Amino acid sequence: MKQDLRQIKQKLFQIYYQNLNDKQKEAVFLVKGPLLVIAGAGSGKTTVLVNRISHLIEFGNAYYSQKEISASAEEIAVLRNFCDHPEICTREILKPILLSFADDACPAYHILAITFTNKAAGEMKERLRKQLGDRADEIWAGTFHSVCVRLLRQFASYTQYGSNFLIYDQEDCKRIIAAKMKEMEIDTPELTAKYVMNQISNAKNALLSPKEYESKVQNSSKGKVVAEIFKSYQEALLDANAMDFDDLIAETVKLLRDNSEPLTWCQHKFRYLLVDEYQDTNRAQYQLLKLIAQGHGNIMAVGDDDQSIYKFRGAAVENILNFDQNFADTKVVFLEQNYRSTKNIIEAANAVIAHNETRRGKKLWCAQENGQKVMLRNLEDQEKEAIYIAEHISEAVMRGKHRYKDFAVLYRTRAQSNALETIFTKSGVPHRLLAGMRFYEHAEVKDIIAYLRAIACPDNLACLLRVINVPKRGLGETAIKKATDLAEAQGKSFFEIICDCTSYRELSRNSSSFLAFTKLILSLREYAEDHLPSEIVHEVIDKSGYMDTLLGDENEERRKNVNELISSARFYEERSEAPNLEGFLEEIALVSDVDNYDRESDAVVLMTIHAAKGLEFPVVFLPGVEENLFPSAQSVMRLSDLEEERRLFYVAMTRAKEELYISFCKRRLLFGKTNSNRVSRFVEELPDAYVDAEYIASKERSLSDGYYFGQSDFQEFAMPRFSQAKGSNFSQFRQKDVSFQRAGSSSVTAAATPPTSKKSEVFRPGERVTHRIFGDGTILSAKSYGSDTLYEIRFDKAGEKKLMATYANLQKAK
DNA sequence: ATGGGGCTGCTTTTT
DNA sequence: GCAGCCCCAT
DSSP: OHHHHHHHHHHHHHHHTTTSOHHHHHHHHOOSSOEEEEEOTTSOHHHHHHHHHHHHHHTBTTTTOOOOOOOOHHHHHHHHHHHHOGGGOOHHHHHHHHHTTOBSOOOGGGEEEEESSHHHHHHHHHHHHHHHGGGGGGSEEEEHHHHHHHHHHHTGGGSSSOTTOEEEOHHHHHHHHHHHHHHTTOOOTTOOHHHHHHHHHHHHHTTOOHHHHHHHTTTOHHHHHHHHHHHHHHHHHHHTTEEEHHHHHHHHHHHHHHOHHHHHHHHHHOSEEEESSGGGOOHHHHHHHHHHHTTTOOEEEEEOGGGOOOGGGTOOHHHHHTHHHHSTTOEEEEEOBOSSSOHHHHHHHHHHHTTOSSSOOOOOBOSSOOOSOEEEEEESSHHHHHHHHHHHHHHHHHTTSOOGGGEEEEESSGGGHHHHHHHHHHTTOOEEETTSSOGGGSHHHHHHHHHHHHHHOTTOHHHHHHHTTSSOOSOOHHHHHHHHHHHHHHTOOHHHHHHTGGGOGGGGGGHHHHHHHHHHHHHHHHHHHTSOHHHHHHHHHHHHSGGGGGOSGGGHHHHHHHHHHHHHHHHHHHHOSSOOHHHHHHHHHSOOSOOOOOSSSOOEEEEEHHHHTTOOEEEEEEOOOBTBBTTBGGGSSSHHHHHHHHHHHHHHHTTEEEEEEEEEESSEEETTEEEOOOBOHHHHTSOGGGEEOOOOOSOOGGGSGGGOOOHHHHTTBOOOSSTTOTTOOHHHHHHHHHHHHHHOGGGHHHHSOOOOOOOOOOOOTTOEEEETTTEEEEEEEEEEETTEEEEEEEETTTEEEEEEHHHHOOEEOO
16 A cells, blocks of 8 residues: 555656656656766756756655655545546646655755856756745855855855955966066976966866975976966965965865865755756866765766867866766766757767767657758858858748748857858848857956956955056056065055055156056045945046047947946846945956847857857858868867867757758868868768758859849849759768869869759740749749849749849749 | 067867 | 067157
């Protein structure tokens, strides 16, 4: 009987979550102990995370609980009846019953959910709020960095830092490193600030202190120099009471590793851990999770080893590959059903990623129809490629098949966006370029923020130095050097010294400039005491003289960005209970970008593949799929790098829901040089069965100079693009590609012989014709354009169109 | 102290 | 092809 009741309980939970598939349910029900969820692209992992959290809060371990359940025979009969008739079970009916099975339900404030982006955290909170109401706000949901900041401020007394420490971004850090290197007179050309910064970041990810790092690199002269820079860099940060992004994690690990009180606090506070995008965690982040999960072991990691594309930033794929070794008694659930894409796309992506050796091994499947094959296209150069994409989009929009916002163009490097943007603008295709530059990285924005920081903490040298001569106040390098030297010698802060500059003979020459600056900062600080952040920004621009640098037509973009900053301050003020400058600065330190991807606006999206991770689009274009570009030239030397490129390609492919267009060029202008690259090896890995390799090499008649009309005409001259598909299969395409390689760049066009396009038949007004895409129609007019003819045709279904005869490929209607 | 001119060197970047 | 850096002339 008991056994029976347990089965009934489980069956009822199965019904309650009938919108999830079996694997997803498994990931929701297995709440105790370590769980690894390998979630393929488009497999509904956010749904799983959200449902798991609300399940934890409402039912705890109810599903697998061995807890005694008491029920009368009557009650059991009722429940059994529900089991037999799932169709009558609404969630409202089931919920009170299931609540009576709850075991060890977990209050929301005992749950820690970690994501990688603020956006992901926001989306998760949003969905949780829908399911749980206000309770959702008690969940600790945030990025690794924001969670660490919270802990570090709370337990600052255990660290070397004050609780109001600053967070330096990469640019701040690079400046400091570059300055230190200059100071140390390092002139080894291969030791760039960038390289050193990377080394230091790696060391911090490996939780090495400057000292430990030094002893590790004893037998490398380069390493020894880096160790020196690392040491003085770390001292500079500590002096300024500042941490870089890597410190936020590493310092938290140290805090919990070396102090039992904060550790115990965390372990009691966070009874359940959930980590999203686990494949992107680094070694320090793993250590952090390990520390917190120690004891209860309730950690759930969701991720996809095949989508690990941030190794260059320190992500350790091993974390997800070895999760079951790192956490004892791990259960693993594979989410392999893809709800996003059609079969051809999924199968093609599966085939490509199967070439990777270092992976768990997973095969996506989908219940959707085959859909269109993956379209492959070869073009002359990046401009023709961009025109091809623009045209295709225009035509599809014109035919009413898609809207602009259904399209995404994803590329490997940002440099590729130029050609695309230019052509899109010329041809009137509405588009938005994503992440051109991150908002908070614009110099004008950073300048103003530095002012704000200088106001909030006038003893912070870096902020003062950034703004002391912006706009120009006649305080150059030498004047500043004198003041910093004095500060050091006197054991006073830089700000104190320059306030008191009349007392020092060395500073007398610049004393009026120094005083003007200190007066400015002091008055701004006074102003800040009783004004809102947005007002302070205004005041800063007004009183500092920064306004002058924003005037004029050429500075429109800068003005826009400053206004954007003011808007974000206002936005912060609206949401915050007690808005103040410190709060605003805290918020923007960990938010790199105003999330400006507006799904609603009807425009084609252009972005890097990295930026597209996690997103999906009905139609995806992947331009520039060529050797040396994708995979990038630097990545082909090492297998692990090449495999990361393949994962990137896999991520790109799996963004597409319905249609995927891959293209590559015969010639490509990159870094001011024209190259001829072979088609990417990844394309060769696509099985013929899923690919439509229409190969219209130099038959870019449509793309020849004569074709390209101005903005408004452009969309009118539609033409079928895939009319030559018959008879050109993929293998054939490969052969042609080889011959092109041998021919060299001079005879590119010659080697790539187009399929012969026979001269079109001539039609007269009134005649019935058939078009491959638009179907049957009647010719309205025929005008001669040089050697070609422009038809006006009224199609029965597609409406009136203007088409050029040679491109339209019209047939006499039957 | 500052601005212009030549030189280099270049992926990807959730925080 | 262009941005960011360094050096030199003002």
